Amino acid sequence: VRSLGRPPAWVRVGPGDDAAVLAVADRSLLVTTDALVDGVHFRRGWLSPRALGERAYRVNASDVAAMGGWPRAAVMALEVPRGTPTAILDGIVAGFVRAARAHGAVLVGGNLARGPRLAITVTLLGRPGRRIVTRGGARPGDVVFVTGALGAGAAAVRARRGGRTAAFPAVPDRVAVGAALAGIASAMIDVSDGLLQDLGHVARASGVAIRVAADRIPLAAACRRLPRREGLTLAVAGGEDYELAGTVPRGRRAALQRIARRLGCPCTEIGEVVAGRPAVRLLDASGRALHVARAGFDHLRR
Amino acid sequence: VRSLGRPPAWVRVGPGDDAAVLAVADRSLLVTTDALVDGVHFRRGWLSPRALGERAYRVNASDVAAMGGWPRAAVMALEVPRGTPTAILDGIVAGFVRAARAHGAVLVGGNLARGPRLAITVTLLGRPGRRIVTRGGARPGDVVFVTGALGAGAAAVRARRGGRTAAFPAVPDRVAVGAALAGIASAMIDVSDGLLQDLGHVARASGVAIRVAADRIPLAAACRRLPRREGLTLAVAGGEDYELAGTVPRGRRAALQRIARRLGCPCTEIGEVVAGRPAVRLLDASGRALHVARAGFDHLRR
Numbered sequence: 001v002r003s004l005g006r007p008p009a010w011v012r013v014g015p016g017d018d019a020a021v022l023a024v025a026d027r028s029l030l031v032t033t034d035a036l037v038d039g040v041h042f043r044r045g046w047l048s049p050r051a052l053g054e055r056a057y058r059v060n061a062s063d064v065a066a067m068g069g070w071p072r073a074a075v076m077a078l079e080v081p082r083g084t085p086t087a088i089l090d091g092i093v094a095g096f097v098r099a100a101r102a103h104g105a106v107l108v109g110g111n112l113a114r115g116p117r118l119a120i121t122v123t124l125l126g127r128p129g130r131r132i133v134t135r136g137g138a139r140p141g142d143v144v145f146v147t148g149a150l151g152a153g154a155a156a157v158r159a160r161r162g163g164r165t166a167a168f169p170a171v172p173d174r175v176a177v178g179a180a181l182a183g184i185a186s187a188m189i190d191v192s193d194g195l196l197q198d199l200g201h202v203a204r205a206s207g208v209a210i211r212v213a214a215d216r217i218p219l220a221a222a223c224r225r226l227p228r229r230e231g232l233t234l235a236v237a238g239g240e241d242y243e244l245a246g247t248v249p250r251g252r253r254a255a256l257q258r259i260a261r262r263l264g265c266p267c268t269e270i271g272e273v274v275a276g277r278p279a280v281r282l283l284d285a286s287g288r289a290l291h292v293a294r295a296g297f298d299h300l301r302r
Numbered sequence: 303v304r305s306l307g308r309p310p311a312w313v314r315v316g317p318g319d320d321a322a323v324l325a326v327a328d329r330s331l332l333v334t335t336d337a338l339v340d341g342v343h344f345r346r347g348w349l350s351p352r353a354l355g356e357r358a359y360r361v362n363a364s365d366v367a368a369m370g371g372w373p374r375a376a377v378m379a380l381e382v383p384r385g386t387p388t389a390i391l392d393g394i395v396a397g398f399v400r401a402a403r404a405h406g407a408v409l410v411g412g413n414l415a416r417g418p419r420l421a422i423t424v425t426l427l428g429r430p431g432r433r434i435v436t437r438g439g440a441r442p443g444d445v446v447f448v449t450g451a452l453g454a455g456a457a458a459v460r461a462r463r464g465g466r467t468a469a470f471p472a473v474p475d476r477v478a479v480g481a482a483l484a485g486i487a488s489a490m491i492d493v494s495d496g497l498l499q500d501l502g503h504v505a506r507a508s509g510v511a512i513r514v515a516a517d518r519i520p521l522a523a524a525c526r527r528l529p530r531r532e533g534l535t536l537a538v539a540g541g542e543d544y545e546l547a548g549t550v551p552r553g554r555r556a557a558l559q560r561i562a563r564r565l566g567c568p569c570t571e572i573g574e575v576v577a578g579r580p581a582v583r584l585l586d587a588s589g590r591a592l593h594v595a596r597a598g599f600d601h602l603r604r
Contacts, residue, residue: 012330012434013369013434016507017369017438018364018366018369018490018492019334019366019369019371019426020332020334021330021332021430022330022333024326024330027326028323029325029326031322031323031324031375031377031410032320032321032411033377033379033411033412033423033425035379035381035415037381037415037416037418040415040416040417063320063321064320064321067321067323069321073333075334075335077335077337079337079339109333111335111336111337113337113339115419116418119421121335121379121423123335123377123379123425125331125333128323134315134319135318136319
């Protein structure tokens, strides 16, 4: 594909041989894989091929960002229904390559297979940032944060299901923010399944309980326009936000806000880590637990 | 999944976080990706879940072997139709992990998505062997070789299409052979699309012509039982053999046969590299060109 361009020198063997060969300068390597399947993670009509390629890159970059790392090289396996125009595949690759280039990451290989529906499976390799941040380091007393705003994707899915037009939001690029947060975060995760569910992974991996204040959740504009409870549900349980959520020691709160200002990305304090059985509780202003059903993208999936 | 077992120390963060973290001891890294899609690359009834998992590993290991490398770590993305029993997924993972363990390779991550049909996309990372062998090093005067025997898979597909039962052959494990051949081969590829087509990739990458002697092709037993021309066609154009084909300088022919004996894997000389426009010609005993149609697995694909 022409849009691949000329690979940098550290790609010793690029696409077109049995395997790519990469020079490795670091002592460790991040590896993640994520797939987009037509009708499950997206609908063809909702995204242009380029936007789809960008999304396929960014959902993987989000996982590398959540470890505090930098994307480096990717392989892309496409499943393509018979009769798919080449222009669609070229558009997907072009969108992917363009999004990857923003981080100096390179598409080094791929695979093309027939399949019943369009599916894009990406494996992304990354290099660690200043520190590798897992889900397992949250400690009682830490502050819980989330980047950006939540619920835009889930609100768009809901609007389109209701027959209304709604721009389908792009996956935000949080790689630089994740790398900066790696200097202070005790635990981090990307919000792909919904904030509460993903913070649940942090709680379990860290062996702590997490309390989230409902009125602190940064709602996407589309959620703020909905009835309060509905907007909140989409924001905390909708999924596919690809923002970063995590924890920082209480003494690093000022540093958290400095990073937010420096990189122009809101980092909102939304709760706290406490000792206790691993669980996440969403609390209203008076401290009562709120219960929300799963929402948003989940409907596409089941 | 229980069958993952305890990862070795060089897997710093294993499955269950946003990305796996691997310690890297070598200065370069091999990366390859390959997918198996139900109805395209296999049929559910033809393979047990464990055999399918083994196959998903071995088709990727074959690409690493063709570079002369050793598999090291893998991620597996599964697309799974609604209602698929968990036992099938466990079987696939168990078969994969067992086959990987034979090389000390480890499954370090994965992704599970709903999809219309079962599909297994694997990305395999490998470490280079003594030399990295690409497709581009064949030189006029070199001898062309192929490991094992060809056509078993294509013959089984053909038999089953004709309503006969036929054992579906496992993908051979050629990793140790590939690593040994890396010491002497000028070019190497794995035979996935059919011998002639794959040697065509070598011819183009190397800028040479390749002549293959039809009566030297090592036919799988199932092909020897067929009418001569039919068996030959399946062997040279059937695909999915996952044997290694390549070229060695003429002075390394004895070394080629020493490797074959030492590792108990036939390495048959089947032709020669000559100067000329990149192309592969299949010649009969009297030197006339034979033309064969594509065969075997290709029917599943289009």
